[in-house]
Amino acid sequence: MATSAVQATPTGSGREVAVRIGAQVLVETLRRLGVTAIFGHPGGAALPIYDALYDARDIAHVLVRHEQVAAHAAVGYARATGRVGVCLATSGPGATNLVTGLTDAYMDSIPVVAITAQVPTAVIGRDAFQEADIIGLTLPITKHSYLVRDPADLPAALTEAFAVAASGRPGPVVVDVPRDVSQTPLAATRGEPAPSRRAGPRAPHAGQIAAAAALLRDARRPVIYAGGGVISAGASVELTRLVDQTGVPVTVTLMGKGAIDEHHPRCLGMLGMHGTVCANYAVDAADVVLAVGVRFDDRVTGRLRDFAPQARFIHIDIDPAEIGKNKPAHVPIVADARAALGALADALPDPLPLEAWWRQLEEWQARYPLRYRQGDDVIKPQFVCETLARLTGDRAVVVTDVGQHQMWAAQFCRPRAPRTFISSGGLGAMGFGFPAALGAQVARPDATVVALVGDGGFQMTMQDLITAVEWRLPVKVVVLNNGSLGMVRQWQEFFYRQRYSHVFLRNPDFARLAEVFGAQGRSVRRPDEVEAALAWMLAVPDGPCVLDVHVDPQENCLPMIPSGQSVKEMILG
């Protein structure tokens, strides 16, 4: 199987040319594309690629213990930086283990390239050992995929894959490389890959910008509804400028957290199922909604016909398929969010007359703050999130898993900058948090990266603590340990008459477990220990640590708009 790294082949002309195998061309191309880190796990069909990686000292290959972690880590890497995240898996089970992470990347529009090894071309379709049709399996959850049948095509396929993943509406791309393709010697590739045929950012239509500006100028109760597209487009500065100039209130989605400094006085926080009362009331009463980089997800809108029932919608999105998908737009603007928000800010240089609107909004903010009561005996999970936010000044990179803790983090952590709040939004994939934090920490070695996870979700991917130990990645894991699948328990309490079916967890001692892995660990059970424990955690200099916080097992995440209902049915708490 081993093909010698570089062969010298007589050409007949007396000269000799270096012959490389496909896998070497693949690695060279990755290097040329600026890849410095790959998350992966080897196997038979991937061996030529791994053999080529043996010589690639400038590309860090992070050997994860499960390919799901590789995909989530690539997402964390991409979300923390805006660069394309890369994961690598062998054929069959290696490739299928990537599927959850790729689906997450697809739902949240994150640029990721997954390189999967494939069985040799001669046996594709013959149920060969470790064969899985990964192109077929991932067709609905990728932006594009490439099955490379000729090694000479590798540079072009990879180059295009990176361009597709990162351009327009970003997303995951699979490049499937049969084993014979990666081990076939080739004298030449088909030249340098063609420059990307994708156009640059799309400029907004001047007439539509004028129409949007006119709507906003006449509005009495406008609201900006900002999503992850603002972050992908790098449009935070333009969004902030628009808000500063006009005074229009802004509410963010889970994916849009950090699109604007959430300490900004015009920011109402998150909207939707567990959003702030004020944000949801504002949208409910709005006469104009400026939706930017959002997809009108049902966790935000609840019952669609009752979402912002009095409003006219301006919808900015790079993906034309999003416009009108869930809610018709009165002013559709298919454009790069940065260009569109910049043009709108140019068209609206003065403050809008919104004094009465702000009086109303401030009254709601004062009347319905996020609340919880921290007593002396049991730790409230909200208190942990709030204390963490205070101790870090909301400047850490916070990565959450999925469940109640995710929503508490979204409520109490108010990121000051884009790419510092990372969460699995569209898919809501438990097991995401810790691996994505690992990827974010690889991408940003100097940043404080905190993984805020539940006891359920952490147990889905915590085996990769050893990877963090091995790479001395100082990821700080906070387990909000409530002894249950908390969010499911909450739904069973509210909507299934407290018939708690299979939601209570017997947990390991997470702190001791961390130590077994070679990480640092601590547990806390009393409210007066929380601040010091978090401070300890933030000060651990080297390698990962786990802080196991035993929180109130009964606590519910409120406010809550029950699934499929409207703001009128909000449970306030």
Ligand SMILES: Cc1ncc(C[n+]2csc(CCOP(=O)(O)OP(=O)(O)O)c2C)c(N)n1
């Ligand atoms: C892979 C996966 N399986 C199941 C679910 C359904 N689910 C959503 S939240 C949740 C409970 C999460 O429990 P835990 O991780 O302990 O966090 P908590 O809600 O207690 O904060 C479950 C099972 C999911 N989102 N993802």
